[in-house]
Amino acid sequence: MANAPATPDSRSFGVALRADLGNLRRSPRDLWLIYVIKFLESVAYFAIYNLLNVYLSEDLGYDDVQAGWITSIWLTGVSVIMFFSGFIADSIGIKRAMAWAILSVLVGRTIMSVTHDPVTPLIGLLVSTWGVASMMPTMTAAVRRYTTQETVAFGFSFFYVVMNIGALVAPLTVGALRRWLKDGLDLGGLHLTTSQVIFSISAVVTLIAAGFAFQLQKDRPVESNGPKKGPLQIFAEVSKERAFWGFMLFVSLLVLVRLIFQHAHQTWPKYTMRVIDQDFDWAFYWSLNPAMVILLTPVVTALTRARSAFWCIVLGAFITAASVFFLAISSSIAAQVAFVVTLSIGECIWSPRLYEYTATIAPPGREASYMGLSQVPMFFAKMVVGGISGALLSAYCPETGERQPQLMWAIIGATTLIGPILIVLCRRIIERDRRATA
Numbered sequence: 001m002a003n004a005p006a007t008p009d010s011r012s013f014g015v016a017l018r019a020d021l022g023n024l025r026r027s028p029r030d031l032w033l034i035y036v037i038k039f040l041e042s043v044a045y046f047a048i049y050n051l052l053n054v055y056l057s058e059d060l061g062y063d064d065v066q067a068g069w070i071t072s073i074w075l076t077g078v079s080v081i082m083f084f085s086g087f088i089a090d091s092i093g094i095k096r097a098m099a100w101a102i103l104s105v106l107v108g109r110t111i112m113s114v115t116h117d118p119v120t121p122l123i124g125l126l127v128s129t130w131g132v133a134s135m136m137p138t139m140t141a142a143v144r145r146y147t148t149q150e151t152v153a154f155g156f157s158f159f160y161v162v163m164n165i166g167a168l169v170a171p172l173t174v175g176a177l178r179r180w181l182k183d184g185l186d187l188g189g190l191h192l193t194t195s196q197v198i199f200s201i202s203a204v205v206t207l208i209a210a211g212f213a214f215q216l217q218k219d220r221p222v223e224s225n226g227p228k229k230g231p232l233q234i235f236a237e238v239s240k241e242r243a244f245w246g247f248m249l250f251v252s253l254l255v256l257v258r259l260i261f262q263h264a265h266q267t268w269p270k271y272t273m274r275v276i277d278q279d280f281d282w283a284f285y286w287s288l289n290p291a292m293v294i295l296l297t298p299v300v301t302a303l304t305r306a307r308s309a310f311w312c313i314v315l316g317a318f319i320t321a322a323s324v325f326f327l328a329i330s331s332s333i334a335a336q337v338a339f340v341v342t343l344s345i346g347e348c349i350w351s352p353r354l355y356e357y358t359a360t361i362a363p364p365g366r367e368a369s370y371m372g373l374s375q376v377p378m379f380f381a382k383m384v385v386g387g388i389s390g391a392l393l394s395a396y397c398p399e400t401g402e403r404q405p406q407l408m409w410a411i412i413g414a415t416t417l418i419g420p421i422l423i424v425l426c427r428r429i430i431e432r433d434r435r436a437t438a
Helices: 008-025 029-058 064-092 094-114 120-145 152-180 194-213 231-239 242-266 268-275 282-286 288-304 309-323 325-329 333-361 367-373 376-396 405-425 427-431
Strands: 185-187 190-192
Touching (some): 029 064, 029 094, 029 120, 029 152, 029 194, 064 231, 064 367, 094 190, 094 194, 120 152, 152 194, 152 288, 190 194, 231 367, 242 268, 242 309, 242 333, 242 367, 242 376, 242 405, 242 427, 268 282, 268 405, 282 288, 282 333, 309 325, 309 333, 309 405, 309 427, 325 405, 333 367, 405 427
Antiparallel strands (some): 185 190
16 A cells, blocks of 8 residues: 655644754854753763762761752752852853853862762862852853754754753663672772762763863853943843743742652652562663653654744643642552653653743843743752652651552642643733743
8 A cells, every 4th residue: 555645744844843953953063062061961960960879878978868968958059059150151151151160060070089088079069069050051041042043942952852861871871880890990099989980980071071162162242332241230130120020930830840850759769669669660660751852852842843932831831740640540550651751741842942931031141040040949949849758758658557659649749730720820920021932
């Protein structure tokens, strides 16, 4: 039988995808340098992030509670500094901001690679905080700077894919090295533990990223007239804009959806081990998430490129919120797969478009400031989600005793669903006085 002719929708989708790829291929060289740097930094960051709790206990002797607090304080510090780093990046320029960020993480990761006492590695972790925090607003500002109205949606989509490729490569690499180098590695008179070998590789990857960062062109000035403005002046200007406060309401409500990912890392693993099986390989099932994001994000973006970024974010948020209710219905393995798959589909729709929305609503030259400020609600959320997760597990899914795991996930799902519902109800406030159409 002859092949059926392509439908208009399939043809238009293919044309749109080819056009997006072609336009992106013709983008400035600096955009591709940012993509390379983002991949390398994602590999280095996620390798350390996935290993940090284990390293603090295995290598440095901290107990579970101490290791958890150290990790939480560090992540909270990253969120706080991200708030300020956006203003600084807009003030000093992308290239200089990238250089300082990479220098920060390079020094910090090198310290963690070669020291064995319990305190000095924490100093290295502290030193790296600035770089980890300022990378995201600086690079998203760069993507917006080097894309046009035609390429911005696919440009951020590809940026998100690159980040998730790094997020997939990192844990696979960590797992392989922990199997191959159980006893560490001797280099001359220096013994490196397995974790330190991984940190050393992360430092080398960061050094390679630095080489690409220094090839970035010097920023073209966004404001041709008037004196150069400092970070505090930029903050004062941004805080007076009505559109900014509508945007802050938007990202604050969206935090309720983004907390699903915190529960996926803090609540879901213990839940599966207690309800399904102690040896349930939750990490394997979660790996479906970055794999789906890598494969589906460019396709979803091509299909929705002509749609409003705001409504794509709302649609994706509803789908992501709905994923939790599979766990509220059943504790079967099929429900776990449905949870991860549905969450990932929603993420492919809303998360890349949120970068685009943030960058396009910001006035020219203020993209990094808006991206940094968008992290403020997550700062407060990270402070409480650990406690909420522990309380829910203790009340509804304890290690021993009677359990009501489905009720626990129904509570989480209902809390999450409030976010997109309120976004729709507050749409007029959020969308009022927007400076650009996302």
